[in-house]
Amino acid sequence: MSSEFFAAAEPTPAGAVVQWGFITVTVANLVTILVMILVFVLAVLLPFPGSHEEDEQ
């Protein structure tokens, strides 16, 4: 059972990285951050269904 725990001869390939000045960010993290910003922007811009004045009392 112990053999599954330990490192194989070949290490996992490293993730891709983006460098911008002194900033180094992995592509995976960059995508995550950009998607979050996009979702935030969409959340504040897209109309929310059900906000009709007739419902209000």
Next chain:
Amino acid sequence: MTAVRVPRSERRSATWAPDSHEFPTRRYDLVKEFVVALGVILVLTVVAALVFSSPDDPAISLQQWARQAPNDVVATATGELAGTTTSATYGPPYNTAGDGQALGPVSLQKLPGVTQPVDPANDFVITPLRTLSGQPVVAAALRQWDAASPDQRMAWAQAYSDALGKAPDGDPAKVERGSYGPVPILAIGTLALANSGALEGLLTSRTSFFGVNSTKPLLLLADGSHLEDQARAQNLGGDQWGIMNETGNYPGQPWLWLYTFWYQISPFSTSDNADVQVWALMILLSIGFICVPWIPGLRTLPKYLGVHRLIWKKRWRAGGRP
């Protein structure tokens, strides 16, 4: 219809707001919203798990270390005996061999004292070797080591360490002749122990049976360069913003961006006390973050940023009066 408004100066505070219960309402099913959210998150989670799985780079065993970087093991064992490795010069909480970091005149590191005693030369090298039987060469080397004075031991170990540094690839077989005492045998004996797969157990559970505290094998492994070489190959090094990263192509912890940011810039990037300095700074910023509602200027900043106008597109008045 004209109306007289209550002058702003009579408002109670900069963060005053009307009672939310005075506004028009509409029907909204909170429980249904939660159940829908749960369903969406569950689907996203399961799909992501099926498509991307999760990273699991296996641990580097000490045997693995011995096989992939044997010269590093020998050099590290020598450094433990010479008292020059990170562990051997660390200070609290492991030993008193160093002062650790300080924030000005205050050393938080020294305050609790030694709570996890580690004596690298004995714990990592000598004591595990003593468990060997039927190894007369190692036994003789241990007798020679025991009989020598601390200064003699350090002289041998330092000399061998320097010689390894000069040898091509740090290869013990190519070391120049010199006066190294029993150190070469002890260092290469440690390599053999690691190679056998027995060393983690000797460091973790030799006297306790149940070993759940991996401090000693981890400190030993981290004293070498192999662990860091593997980490840097995965962009996990400190100056690679590694605190944010994960092995392979997986997203890591992007929310730690500000914590690792400070390590990349002066003066922290070259400071011996960078860790405690960054900690202190982050604690201050965290307190500031918690206290935003009470910080003048910051607590009213959103009004001037104007993003709220996208969220609340209408002018709202409680009671519905225009």
Next chain:
Amino acid sequence: MSSQPTPATPATPSPGTWTARLSAWIEGLVPKGQWLPDRQPAYVASWIYVFGVACLASLVVVIASGLVLTLGGLTWWHSSSLGRFVNSTHLWSVELFFATMVIHLWGKFFMAAWRGHRGLTWATGALAFFGSLGTAFTGYLIQTNFDSQWISTQAKDGLNAAGIGAYFNVMNVGQMVLWHVSLLPLVVGVIVGLHLLLVRRRGVVPPIGAEAPSDVAQPVTPERPEPAVSGPSAPEPSSVPDESRPERAPTGSGARP
């Protein structure tokens, strides 16, 4: 609206008893009918508002997947494909948890959601964020793989420098696993519970610049007759459900810019 039965004997304990005081305190935590209301202020009408509940839902999935992992034990996921799948759901629900939390935080910042005595709501949210960071950190430490080896040997330096490492040993898997699955989830759970309670207690923050009826006084010289039907007659601090309010004028929805 009361439909409560009239008890033959007093339903409440004698005032002054610890029980009575605790009972009264609990009842006073949230305005009547606001624990789980089926109405909400009409200004709550933006997709940004779903990220709080999405974060909560993510937390539920995180805890559920974590509980399944505990069934198999600490190293189960290394040698079982089902375990690996459950570990993956735990990882991705954590990513969603933090993503929704941060988007929720951005929204709450731009809304200055601490207004109207909601400073503690913001503060408990911030504390929940930091508590979650610590919990996630201990989770990374107990992966029992290469990542744990690296993270523990690196993180120890920062913690040792701050004096914390003397008591919180990130290389001690036995200690870290108990912090991660027992102590820290409890702490985060309590903070999240307080946060939710405060949201229900204060209600969702009104928009920046929104006005209450008490700020709008009667006109001195009305330009046209008073409307036949007016809005709420008096601005009461509301513990009264909206059903009890008088009917509104058709145009009086507060929609006029």
